[in-house]
């Protein structure tokens with residue numbers, strides 16, 4: 001028998017941890033097993049303007065497991081058509097005895113099921129409900145949307161503070177035009193959207209720290225996010241690319257995970273390659289000042 005917390009939990013931030021820890025407490029005091037039922041994407045993914053997830057589902061699941069509960073990942077498409085009544089029926093059959101959720105929790109077809117419905121009807125399904133009020137920081141609700149907005153503005157320090165951890169991007173390295181080598185700044189292109197729809201941070205240059213598959217040591221790096229406006233390209237595809245400092249290996253197809261430490265400057269359209277190289281050298285000097 002289970003006590004469950006249901007949500008997307010993108011970021012597993014302070015507000016999420018509050019709900020998830022309450023779920024563990026409830027499970028303990030009611031002799032139940034704690035479980036998180038996690039949606040792969042939030043509802044907002046299905047409306048216009050969704051900027052992307054902070055973390056892929058498997059990273060979120062890892063964070064939640066580390067807090068001390070099992071995680072089941074579900075896709076909205078598979079529960080889209082289930083009415084709110086039927087949904088509770090399914091949970092009941094799964095052995096759910098307790099539901100812990102935030103005050104904006106919605107479920108079932110058309111998102112008709114809400115906390116009012118839960119409070120009124122849960123007893124009919126032999127379930128208890130605990131609705132938690134939003135956690136506020138300086139009067140503001142901490143939310144995944146706030147963190148996504150901070151990342152879109154390049155405000156990494158604020159995002160990391162709200163996340164209570166250093167935000168990461170990850171994915172396999174793919175091959176491209178080989179211009180980086182020529183400039184003296186080879187950059188590993190990271191396919192952050194190889195599986196799920198992940199957010200692109202504000203275009204610009206960042207200080208990062210990377211973990212590369214099969215390489216023990218972590219390397220500092222400079223990450224460029226954007227469309228390389230200095231160059232003419234037929235089709236501009238936004239990229240996440242990292243120059244690792246004091247590193248020289250072929251890492252095509254290796255999986256890398258990058259900690260995003262700070263935003264350094266905007267991406268600029270330089271007059272020519274010489275000016276771009278000058279700027280990259282200055283970025284490197286600035287990075288070294290911070291690192292050493």
Ligand SMILES: Cc1cc2nc3c(=O)[nH]c(=O)nc-3n(C[C@H](O)[C@H](O)[C@H](O)COP(=O)(O)O)c2cc1C
Pocket residue numbers: 176177178179180181183185187189205222223224227228229230231241242243266267268269270276279280283
């Ligand atoms: C530290 C750093 C800063 C960069 N800044 C800019 C920039 O301001 N403007 C720009 O057009 N490209 C910038 N780039 C991207 C380069 O143009 C890009 O890495 C280069 O074209 C190599 O591309 P490739 O990986 O397709 O070979 C930067 C790259 C690095 C590593």
Ligand SMILES: Nc1ncnc2c1ncn2[C@@H]1O[C@H](COP(=O)(O)OP(=O)(O)O)[C@@H](O)[C@H]1O
Pocket residue numbers: 173174175176177178179180181182185186187188189242243244245246247248249250251252
């Ligand atoms: N210090 C380094 N940082 C990033 N990649 C490096 C570094 N040294 C060697 N490499 C290799 O060089 C590749 C990037 O070279 P680059 O000329 O930018 O080509 P591409 O356009 O294919 O990314 C990386 O994918 C990696 O295999």
